[in-house]
Amino acid sequence: MVSRMQLLLIRHALPLRSEVGQGSDPDLSEDGIEQAKRLPDALARFPIARLVSSPQRRALQTAQPVADALGLTVDVDERLAEYDYGLSHYTPIEEASQEDLQRLIDGHLPGGVDEEAFKARVIAGVKDIVDAADHDDTVALFSHGGVINALVQHAMQTPRLLCVQVDYAGITRLLKSRDGRLGVAAINGTEHVWDLLPRNQRW
Numbered sequence: 001m002v003s004r005m006q007l008l009l010i011r012h013a014l015p016l017r018s019e020v021g022q023g024s025d026p027d028l029s030e031d032g033i034e035q036a037k038r039l040p041d042a043l044a045r046f047p048i049a050r051l052v053s054s055p056q057r058r059a060l061q062t063a064q065p066v067a068d069a070l071g072l073t074v075d076v077d078e079r080l081a082e083y084d085y086g087l088s089h090y091t092p093i094e095e096a097s098q099e100d101l102q103r104l105i106d107g108h109l110p111g112g113v114d115e116e117a118f119k120a121r122v123i124a125g126v127k128d129i130v131d132a133a134d135h136d137d138t139v140a141l142f143s144h145g146g147v148i149n150a151l152v153q154h155a156m157q158t159p160r161l162l163c164v165q166v167d168y169a170g171i172t173r174l175l176k177s178r179d180g181r182l183g184v185a186a187i188n189g190t191e192h193v194w195d196l197l198p199r200n201q202r203w
Contacts, residue, residue, distance in 0.1 A: 079125025
C-alpha cells in the first residue's frame, strides 16, 4: 500500500529514425511496439491513478497499452516534451553526431538547446501534476530521456543535467516527501525489456 504520492517516469519505447524534413516526432519501431506491450505487466504492481504523457507520438504510443489495460485516458502535457520537440528530425542517441555525443557524455544537452529553459519548463509541469494529485496517488508519466534526467537532477541536485542512464521503456520512480520535495526511489528499471534494448542486443 502506497502511503505517499509517487511518480513513475517511463521513457518512451524505441522509435524509428526520422529524416530531415520529417520532423522530430517519429512513431515507435517494431521493437518499440513490443517494448510498450510489456509495460502493463511491468507496472501492474503499482496502483496507478493517472496517466500523463508528452505530446510526442513515441511517448503517447508507449502509454497506450497501459491506458488500455487500466481503462484510463492519457492526459497530455506539452511541458513533458523532449528538448528536440519541434526540430526538423529525430536522431536516436545511437546515431548522434560526434560533437553532440561528446556533449551528452559530458552531461549536457545538444548544442543550441537552452538547458535552463528546458529544465524550468519540465520542473514546472511536473510540479503542477504533483500538486494536483492526492497524497497517496501514483501517477505514471510517459516522457523522454532528457526530461527524466532533468527531474532526477532536480531531485538529487547533481552537477550534470544528464546524470543517469535511461533506457527505452525504462522505469524511474520518484516519491514525494512530507515537505513536498521529490526524492529518487529507483532509476531505470529495465528487466521487462532487457532483451529488446539495443545496447544488450550487441552483446
